[in-house]
Amino acid sequence: MVRVLFVCMGNICRSPTARAVFESLAAERGLAGAVFADSAGTTAYHVGQAPDPRATAAAGARGYDLTGFRARQVRRRDFREFDLMLAMDRANHRTLRHMAPPGARAELRLFLDFAPALGLAEVPDPYYGGVDGFERVLDICEAGASGLLDHLGDGGSIGPRPPPVGDGRTP
Numbered sequence: 001m002v003r004v005l006f007v008c009m010g011n012i013c014r015s016p017t018a019r020a021v022f023e024s025l026a027a028e029r030g031l032a033g034a035v036f037a038d039s040a041g042t043t044a045y046h047v048g049q050a051p052d053p054r055a056t057a058a059a060g061a062r063g064y065d066l067t068g069f070r071a072r073q074v075r076r077r078d079f080r081e082f083d084l085m086l087a088m089d090r091a092n093h094r095t096l097r098h099m100a101p102p103g104a105r106a107e108l109r110l111f112l113d114f115a116p117a118l119g120l121a122e123v124p125d126p127y128y129g130g131v132d133g134f135e136r137v138l139d140i141c142e143a144g145a146s147g148l149l150d151h152l153g154d155g156g157s158i159g160p161r162p163p164p165v166g167d168g169r170t171p
Contacts, residue, residue, distance in 0.1 A: 002152055003036045005078055006111065007096060008088040011041030011071035014123050015088060016051045017137055018111060020064040022145040030148060035070075041080065042095040046071040052127065058134035079104035086111040086148075089122035112140070114147035 004022065010169040019039040026035050041047075049071050055122070056066045074096065078085065085106045087093035096108050112120050121137030123140050 001034060001036055002084065004038075004075045004148070005074075005082040005085045005106070006037065006039040006088070007042060007074060007085055007092055008039075008123075009043050009092055009125070010039055010046040011073070012049055012052045013038055013055045013127050013134070014022045014125065014137055014141075015039035015041065015068050016057055016066055016071070017055055017064070017134075018123070018145065020059055020066055020069075020088070021138070021141040021147065023076045024064055024141070025145050025149055027102045029153070030151065031153070035149075035152070038082075040072050040074040042074055042092050042099070044073045047073055052134075054126070054131055055137075058131065058138055062138060064138075074099060076101050079106045082106045084109065086113075089125070093153070102134075109146045109150070111148075114151055115140070115143040116147075118143055 006015040006018040006022070016039045019037045022037050026032050051066045051069055059066050079100050083106060084094055085108050087096055087108065087110055090110070093108060093110055100108065110121060111123060112118060118140065120140065123137060123144070125131065126137050
């Protein structure tokens, strides 16, 4: 089983959306038992809160369920319990690299590494915008999740990367 953690800053918009899309697409492809997904935030701003209502509404209109979900913060043990930790943007990727304990086994990547055709590196944060931003995030998450599942289905290699040169804290 491949264990994937989707990560954004507050864990109420992008990462729970990505997780729900990934789980749904995995189930459609008959891979629900082959993958486990969760999401978390790099900050504790929204711990215990439900996803943003705009994210829940946009996801629900496409058949994705965000109800029952509650935000949580990335924990040290996530770095050993997950195979892949996917950041929604470069800032959260840097934060994850700084948070990673020595010997962490999780591979840290940008989510959109798996959707190169989009020509984007980051999933934009819709929090301060309108409903259309949440629709755009869903479009992006569908492409990213599909690409990730294609990668996994093609026997894509996921595992820890070699340790960085130096302290690993430089961008």
